[in-house]
Amino acid sequence: MTDSFDDPPPTPPPGRASLRDGVRFAFGTLTVLPARITRWDRPAARTGMACAPLAGLAVGLLAAVPGVLLLLLGGGPLLAAAVTVAVPAALTRGLHLDGLADTADGLGSAKPAGEALRVMKQSDIGPFGVVTLLFALLVQVAALAEVYAGGWGRGALAVVLAAVTARLAMTLASRAGVPAARPEGLGAAVAGAVPHRVAAAVTALVLALAALAALPLGLPSAAQHVAAVLAALLAAELLLRRCVRRFEGVTGDVFGALAETAATTALLVLALG
Template sequence: MSMHGGDGTRAPAGWGDGLRFAFGTLSVLRVRVDRWDRSAAARAMVAAPVVGLVLGALAAGAGAPVAWRAGGLLGAVAAVGALATLTRGLHLDGLADVADGLGSGKPAEDALRIMKQSDIGPFGVLTLLLVLLAQIAALAGQFDASPARGALAVLTSAVAARCALAWGCRRSVPAARPGGLGAMVASTVPLAAALASSAAAALVLAALGLADGWSVLRLPAAVAVGLGCSWLLLRRCVRRFDGITGDVLGALAETAATGSLLALALLG
């Protein structure tokens, strides 16, 4: 089948193209990415919560048996470690880079240059340490309550993280610099698509939470809190860097994941 329209322009990407793009860029899972363009990127960012469901399920499968046999703390470490492995540490690296850029206090151009460097500065190290400790501590409490509740918390954080990507790529949010993944996906997602993607993810989590009663409300609420936290960071980054980069998207994902886990911990 031709991928071009009758006037010679390339046909819009389908959801299959978007899912392959999403899994190919957001996970270590091996998929064949047939299209690498902004049309596929837009679909990918809207479909990113599907990646969250898959990776979250895999990480929950790693953490729940460990929590059952060795306690919630080790189960939480296993789950967080699994998610980091399944993403090649991509989001954590972005979080550290953004922390260094924001913490530098330098003009946007200099801050972006700091973020592109391969080393991690003191702000990045401290932020990584605190975020990972917060995620593990919050998850440990959920796994201590029950392995099933811990598994749902892992799933919720993974989905919330990928929901944040669509919001970071809204059409009103520009790219901070040309080139790279950030420029490819920036300004590609309509507001309605971001809303629909997050709402669908929340409904799926609510359905999964039926097994835990109160989690029918807790899980969607946690996603909303996580997205609120990532929105605050997005505002700061857009003002500071004049747009987003791939690192900013990674930082948004980790912020949403951490915010959702803290919400679950506070909700009991």
């Protein structure tokens, strides 16, 4: 499918971006929630991608609601998991899943960087994309069903953690030194925009909050949630490095792929407890 991340709004006046501008940037580019993007420049991208986990928190909370309600009304964990997984897809217009599929097609094409990027821009999804998308969704639903089976509270926490971690992977992919594969689009707007110290601070904050949120479930559970975040970020980092080598940078599709990879890995680790 076409990389809709690469269709930015008109560029607003330059200047220092406020926190409000950054939050609008994060919600406006990473969700369909009502947030009018007031700025599309490097300062807004820097603040916006640092705030990406906040957008993930909103998506995770909204996704957890129908799953928890279904469980409380007598529905099974599998049904609750399937509905829950569908919500983030709806809240992102399926762009992250589309990015995962397009990135898989680009990586699997075995073509030079320029041709691989053209494959990713095509409107159809190839066999690599279809298979990757299918297995990613199956793992997400199966893993979340396992967590929901342990109680709605554990399931809701897993959903929120996966959504936040998915956007944290985007923050880290926007750190200084990561190049853009194209001169336009979200990749060009955010690549290298977030300073290392900011990315590290946001990561530390997410890890601390993950441990704190899971602490009522016990110390082993808190440690597992921290491990889930770390494993998810490691998986996303490995994919990021592969994409940078293969495509000579990142694109909006790559950011979507990183988010889905991180979310899937986080849920998988939480399901093993």
